[in-house]
Amino acid sequence: MKKTFRNLRLSPYLYLTPSLTHISLAIFVLLLPQVVMLFVTKSYSNLLIILISITASYLAELLSNKIRHKNTLLDFTALVQGLMIGMFIPSSYPLVTVFIFTFISLLISKHIFGGTGATWINPVAFTVVFFYLLGMSFFPETMITKSLLEGGQPGLDLINSGSFDLMSFDSKITFALNTHFFSHLGIEVPNGYISLFWDSGSPIPAFRFNFLTLIASIILISFDMINWIAPAVYLFVYSVLVLLFSQMPFTGKFAQGDVLFSILTSGTLFTAFFMVDSYGTTPQSWGGKIIYGAIAGLFCFLICGCGTSSIGNMFTVLICNIISPIIQYFEDRIYIYKVNKTMRKNNYA
Amino acid sequence: MVSIREFSRFGKQQYQTYKIAYLPSMAVLSMCQSGSCSMKSLVEKGEQIEEGQIVASECENPDNKYPACIHSPIPGIIKDVLDISMPNGKNAKSLLIEMSGNFTFSGQKKDVYDWKNAVSVSRKIKQISEMGIINTFEKNESLANQLDEIVEESKSHSTKPLVVRLFDKESDTSIESFIANQFKAQVIEGAAIIAEIINAPFVLFFSQKGEFSIPEKAEYQDLFVKAKPQFIEKKIKNYPCGNYKQILKMANQFLKEKHAIEYESVLGVSAETCLDVYNGIVHSYPAIDRFIQVQGDAIAQNQILKVRIGTTLRNIFNECGGFHEQPSQIIINGLVNGTAVSDLDTPVTRYVHTIFVTTSRYFPRQIQTQCIRCGKCNLICEEKLRPDKIYERYSAGDPLGSTYEKTIKYCTECQLCNTVCPARIPLYQTIKLLKDRQNEKNF
Numbered sequence: 067m068k069k070t071f072r073n074l075r076l077s078p079y080l081y082l083t084p085s086l087t088h089i090s091l092a093i094f095v096l097l098l099p100q101v102v103m104l105f106v107t108k109s110y111s112n113l114l115i116i117l118i119s120i121t122a123s124y125l126a127e128l129l130s131n132k133i134r135h136k137n138t139l140l141d142f143t144a145l146v147q148g149l150m151i152g153m154f155i156p157s158s159y160p161l162v163t164v165f166i167f168t169f170i171s172l173l174i175s176k177h178i179f180g181g182t183g184a185t186w187i188n189p190v191a192f193t194v195v196f197f198y199l200l201g202m203s204f205f206p207e208t209m210i211t212k213s214l215l216e217g218g219q220p221g222l223d224l225i226n227s228g229s230f231d232l233m234s235f236d237s238k239i240t241f242a243l244n245t246h247f248f249s250h251l252g253i254e255v256p257n258g259y260i261s262l263f264w265d266s267g268s269p270i271p272a273f274r275f276n277f278l279t280l281i282a283s284i285i286l287i288s289f290d291m292i293n294w295i296a297p298a299v300y301l302f303v304y305s306v307l308v309l310l311f312s313q314m315p316f317t318g319k320f321a322q323g324d325v326l327f328s329i330l331t332s333g334t335l336f337t338a339f340f341m342v343d344s345y346g347t348t349p350q351s352w353g354g355k356i357i358y359g360a361i362a363g364l365f366c367f368l369i370c371g372c373g374t375s376s377i378g379n380m381f382t383v384l385i386c387n388i389i390s391p392i393i394q395y396f397e398d399r400i401y402i403y404k405v406n407k408t409m410r411k412n413n414y415a
Numbered sequence: 416m417v418s419i420r421e422f423s424r425f426g427k428q429q430y431q432t433y434k435i436a437y438l439p440s441m442a443v444l445s446m447c448q449s450g451s452c453s454m455k456s457l458v459e460k461g462e463q464i465e466e467g468q469i470v471a472s473e474c475e476n477p478d479n480k481y482p483a484c485i486h487s488p489i490p491g492i493i494k495d496v497l498d499i500s501m502p503n504g505k506n507a508k509s510l511l512i513e514m515s516g517n518f519t520f521s522g523q524k525k526d527v528y529d530w531k532n533a534v535s536v537s538r539k540i541k542q543i544s545e546m547g548i549i550n551t552f553e554k555n556e557s558l559a560n561q562l563d564e565i566v567e568e569s570k571s572h573s574t575k576p577l578v579v580r581l582f583d584k585e586s587d588t589s590i591e592s593f594i595a596n597q598f599k600a601q602v603i604e605g606a607a608i609i610a611e612i613i614n615a616p617f618v619l620f621f622s623q624k625g626e627f628s629i630p631e632k633a634e635y636q637d638l639f640v641k642a643k644p645q646f647i648e649k650k651i652k653n654y655p656c657g658n659y660k661q662i663l664k665m666a667n668q669f670l671k672e673k674h675a676i677e678y679e680s681v682l683g684v685s686a687e688t689c690l691d692v693y694n695g696i697v698h699s700y701p702a703i704d705r706f707i708q709v710q711g712d713a714i715a716q717n718q719i720l721k722v723r724i725g726t727t728l729r730n731i732f733n734e735c736g737g738f739h740e741q742p743s744q745i746i747i748n749g750l751v752n753g754t755a756v757s758d759l760d761t762p763v764t765r766y767v768h769t770i771f772v773t774t775s776r777y778f779p780r781q782i783q784t785q786c787i788r789c790g791k792c793n794l795i796c797e798e799k800l801r802p803d804k805i806y807e808r809y810s811a812g813d814p815l816g817s818t819y820e821k822t823i824k825y826c827t828e829c830q831l832c833n834t835v836c837p838a839r840i841p842l843y844q845t846i847k848l849l850k851d852r853q854n855e856k857n858f
Contacts, residue, residue: 073783076841079750079773085780086787086837141784182785217498262600350790350803401801402818408799409821 089291090142095138096282097149098159100275109157111137112271115164116152122168123148130176143182147172150340153272154194156378159204171196186391188344191383198377204320209374215316219373229408234262236281262330270376273333283339296348296359297338303363304334312372334366337379357393362386420485430593433683433706433719436734438521440514442489443499443762446471446508449556456510458493466490466519467701469545470510474774478772481544481559484573486701487722488501490516502747502767503752504718509762512725525698534611536566539696547696547702552580552683553659555766558692564680565613575613576665577642578681579606579689584657585749590708590768592626593719599630606688607638608696609803613682619666624648655829660685705763708767711772713742729759731770743775751830769821784838792832792842798825802832802842809845823850832843
């Protein structure tokens with residue numbers, strides 16, 4: 067009988083995961099509150115940079131599609147990439163340069179490393195590092211100095227010295243948390259951390275609104291739009307290393323590191339949930355993701371140290387992207403070994 | 416495994432009654448009523464045929480010893496022979512029968528035959544073939560062929576147990592449990608007939624906990640001569656459930672625990688197949704009716720209909736009060752494993768169990784994008800296949816590699832890989848294509 071398939075739609079007609087387009091749109095929508103906050107806090111130069119980077123990203127995608135005869139504009143990945151690039155660029159970066167660099171960098175990234183999914187290097191991290199290498203002076207310098215480290219409390223010293231703007235509600239919330247929650251755990255959080263959590267005031271938008279980043283991440287993880295394993299392991303390993311070893315070389319004290327300050331001042335939360343587990347760049351198995359996350363956490367500690375690094379996380383992501391194919395190679399070998407072993411066991415030639 | 420609740424869009428409805436649909440004035444009788452076997456028509460255009468008359472008894476594949484014969488669902492005149500789109504998405508030669516003449520079965524008293532003593536095993540197998548019974552457990556193949564193979568095998572090997580599935584494989588459907596409850600005695604007797612044919616040592620009835628009331632022993636013990644019937648309730652929480660591999664595992668788990676015995680294979684049948692066997696052997700009533708669950712947010716009335724094969728979807732929807740909203744898709748046999756049909760004149764065949772009519776509101780986005788290597792398909796696959804790798808290599812025209820090639824045969828066709836793919840890549844379809852090619856090659 068002649069087989070004629072006339073249906074335009076294939077099964078299944080029920081999905082457990084949203085489509086790539088919906089995921090991209092969800093990420094965009096969940097990052098919009100941070101854009102709104104930029105407007106509220108009158109960070110107009112950041113807003114302009116985001117607008118320009120989105121435009122450049124779309125134009126790069128358009129040209130890339132023309133060259134490769136593809137149509138990926140409607141999956142909205144270019145929109146998310148443009149937004150994320152804009153959120154990692156400091157407010158002082160010249161607008162024309164932002165447009166040119168974003169356009170060129172994304173085009174290079176797409177054609178050397180591949181497009182969405184096919185790329186093994188995170189295009190956002192690649193572009194931001196590209197920006198950094200060509201304009202280091204525009205990126206804020208690391209605030210933690212050797213003398214602060216030798217003081218034993220670099221984070222607290224920086225907060226107390228007025229390096230960060232404290233919110234009016236900071237002391238009230240800190241007091242309430244200390245009274246009703248942390249006191250039961252025998253901990254007392256000093257003033258200033260709530261401000262860092264709400265808005266660290268960094269010229270780089272991705273580093274600022276840690277609370278909104280966390281909320282967006284929780285929603286995305288709940289709907290299975292981003293995988294939680296690598297980000298969780300990354301944050302865990304980085305936190306443990308900061309806690310245990312960050313003070314040792316300077317004060318000789320073990321387990322005295324300031325985890326909260328480290329996470330809230332280098333865009334670590336944003337990097338963990340939006341950059342570390344980027345599609346195509348991470349291993350696929352649970353084991354692979356755990357190793358990948360652990361390596362990322364280790365490199366983050368080695369590069370960013372106790373926090374306030376403006377580019378350390380991007381270098382971390384790039385290094386991990388380079389290591390990832392090696393992990394993926396071993397993932398494949400282990401898979402093939404396991405399958406062959408099962409086949410032999412079941413006497414299947 | 417994934418919780419079965421996640422696969423439920425409309426929620427599982429428990430039906431207590433069914434409606435007998437009107438006979439179609441024009442039936443479209445497909446010559447392909449089973450999964451793959453296409454039959455040769457015995458009748459020609461213009462010929463007058465009776466209700467239940469065999470119109471096709473020979474399969475186009477000569478190796479098919481006992482094909483499921485096809486019967487006319489209504490008495491009438493063959494108006495035309497056409498190639499028509501079928502519920503499985505393929506085209507098949509079909510007879511257009513316009514109703515006229517007298518009824519042989521409808522409205523007549525059913526004869527009752529004593530199946531225990533009356534006929535030999537081979538005669539029973541032949542009768543199952545003549546009654547056009549297919550086993551809807553998995554592949555919708557001729558039941559008589561399966562029985563014959565087991566009987567032949569049992570001459571040199573020990574025989575196998577019979578497992579009756581009294582629950583539905585998909586979360587939205589409830590046709591098997593409905594048949595099992597409504598026709599409990601007939602289903603059990605049908606299973607007893609099959610058990611006797613294959614000389615099964617055990618007959619295991621698996622039902623979903625709370626869906627099926629287990630009968631008293633006195634109600635069925637006289638039916639089984641050699642076989643030991645057992646009713647087992649299972650709390651089925653996850654999808655996939657009820658495929659052959661899982662049924663075998665469940666059966667062996669039970670038999671090992673209770674009787675310290677395990678089997679390499681079992682014969683799995685559905686409740687519907689048992690009912691057909693009962694009707695076919697006890698009443699000599701051919702498989703010309705189907706129970707069909709019609710459901711969805713676009714249809715006016717969700718219900719179970721008893722429909723003559725050859726009835727078109729258009730007639731069925733009219734029977735259900737039509738559409739109260741504009742339908743977007745008509746999906747046959749389940750939202751996970753089903754097929755979308757575009758033609759309202761598609762006829763009901765023996766392998767149709769459910770019809771879902773959905774509006775665009777519930778329809779998922781299916782635009783395919785590039786694989787993003789998220790690995791979700793690998794993590795969810797119960798058989799540990801790598802759907803993304805297989806697809807990637809196949810679509811690039813690269814050789815699959817011996818390991819990936821070997822794994823293909825383990826695919827249980829549950830489609831979980833497709834359901835988690837954010838790029839909406841036809842992973843299952845690719846694996847199925849390769850699996851079919853592999854089977855053809857081996858054959």
